[in-house]
Amino acid sequence: MHIGTSITQYIIEEERRYSDATGDFTSLLNDIVIACKVISNAVNHGRLAGVLGSADTENVQGETQKKLDVISNELFLECNEWTGHLAAMASEEMEEVYQLPEQYPRGRYLLVFDPLDGSSNIDVNISVGTIFSILRCPQGTTDPTEADFLQPGTQQVCAGYALYGSATMMVLTTGHGVNGFTLDQSIGEFTLTHPGMEIPADTREFAINMSNMRFWEPPMKRYIEECLVGRDGPRGVDFNMRWVASMVADVHRILCRGGIFMYPMDAKIEAKGQGGKLRLLYEANPMSFIVEQAGGLSSTGRRRILEVQPEALHQRIPVILGSRHEVGRVVDYHTEAAETA
Numbered sequence: 589m590h591i592g593t594s595i596t597q598y599i600i601e602e603e604r605r606y607s608d609a610t611g612d613f614t615s616l617l618n619d620i621v622i623a624c625k626v627i628s629n630a631v632n633h634g635r636l637a638g639v640l641g642s643a644d645t646e647n648v649q650g651e652t653q654k655k656l657d658v659i660s661n662e663l664f665l666e667c668n669e670w671t672g673h674l675a676a677m678a679s680e681e682m683e684e685v686y687q688l689p690e691q692y693p694r695g696r697y698l699l700v701f702d703p704l705d706g707s708s709n710i711d712v713n714i715s716v717g718t719i720f721s722i723l724r725c726p727q728g729t730t731d732p733t734e735a736d737f738l739q740p741g742t743q744q745v746c747a748g749y750a751l752y753g754s755a756t757m758m759v760l761t762t763g764h765g766v767n768g769f770t771l772d773q774s775i776g777e778f779t780l781t782h783p784g785m786e787i788p789a790d791t792r793e794f795a796i797n798m799s800n801m802r803f804w805e806p807p808m809k810r811y812i813e814e815c816l817v818g819r820d821g822p823r824g825v826d827f828n829m830r831w832v833a834s835m836v837a838d839v840h841r842i843l844c845r846g847g848i849f850m851y852p853m854d855a856k857i858e859a860k861g862q863g864g865k866l867r868l869l870y871e872a873n874p875m876s877f878i879v880e881q882a883g884g885l886s887s888t889g890r891r892r893i894l895e896v897q898p899e900a901l902h903q904r905i906p907v908i909l910g911s912r913h914e915v916g917r918v919v920d921y922h923t924e925a926a927e928t929a
């Protein structure tokens with residue numbers, strides 16, 4: 589019987605690429621994997637474990653937290669705070685940087701995460717996920733502040749997500765391509781099932797929340813209108829649409845079969861004084877790193893997301909990512925609109 593490559597073996601082999609590696613990074617990733625297994629278990633048990641429904645509290649974004657948002661955040665902190673590999677953490681669910689309890693040693697990395705992505709789907713048993721990004725802690729810093737986390741996405745050491753779907757999966761990049769692992773519940777281990785994931789350059793499938801169409805900017809309206817008229821319009825082909833409303837699930841589909849995912853700027857978001865819907869540090873950046881490593885593109889429509897200099901921990905940004913020919917087209921429409929303005 590063939591066992592295959594476990595995620596532990598994969599992470600250790602990745603670390604061996606670096607002659608000066610200490611094992612720190614391997615151990616950090618293993619702790620993140622454990623945290624995701626624990627969250628997966630809580631999500632799977634759903635109502636049986638009494639974890640569904642609202643927590644009746646608000647996070648820093650002014651969103652009502654679900655019980656599982658709070659539980660997942662706590663589990664992630666608990667699994668990672670004691671290990672000695674991290675200097676600090678930051679999360680969607682915490683306004684400030686999380687300083688490690690004093691009794692634990694400090695490490696060389698910073699961890700940023702969205703403990704539960706797609707929370708509107710929890711109570712209806714649709715896929716949700718966890719997104720994370722690992723950054724280096726600036727040298728000589730023992731008590732990191734918000735400023736230390738404000739690194740452009742190009743600086744990420746590793747990014748990944750866990751998808752709690754019909755199977756639980758973990759998808760990772762350390763800057764050498766993208767690999768997907770499926771949790772084998774019978775042995776409690778993730779096994780490499782999707783080596784070298786690549787996003788096809790072309791697609792006929794888009795993902796966007798169409799209910800916001802009347803609030804979009806002209807280049808986005810132009811792109812979607814052309815998709816909608818299909819073979820009768822300038823594109824000459826029909827398009828299909830999908831929208832799960834869990835970024836992890838939508839991006840995972842794109843990694844598996846191509847597509848374009850968009851959460852653009854719109855007038856409703858602008859009226860709230862926000863820069864977009866999705867958060868730069870723990871949604872847009874890790875997903876952009878993964879998508880680029882799989883041969884796709886990721887842009888705000890005006891610039892490459894990974895090069896944006898973050899200004900705040902919970903900064904939001906427009907996101908257009910996926911199959912490179914379609915993302916390129918949306919970027920071209922933005923450029924043309926700016927030139928004729």
Ligand code: AHG
Nearest residue numbers: 702704705706707708797833834835
């Ligand atoms: P979160 O649950 O972490 O707040 O993120 C939800 C995000 C993202 O996953 C998804 O793509 C988007 O919000 C859905 O937004 P709409 O409900 O506006 O479609």
Ligand code: MN
Nearest residue numbers: 702705706871
């Ligand atoms: Mn999210």
Ligand code: MN
Nearest residue numbers: 680702704705
């Ligand atoms: Mn979330």
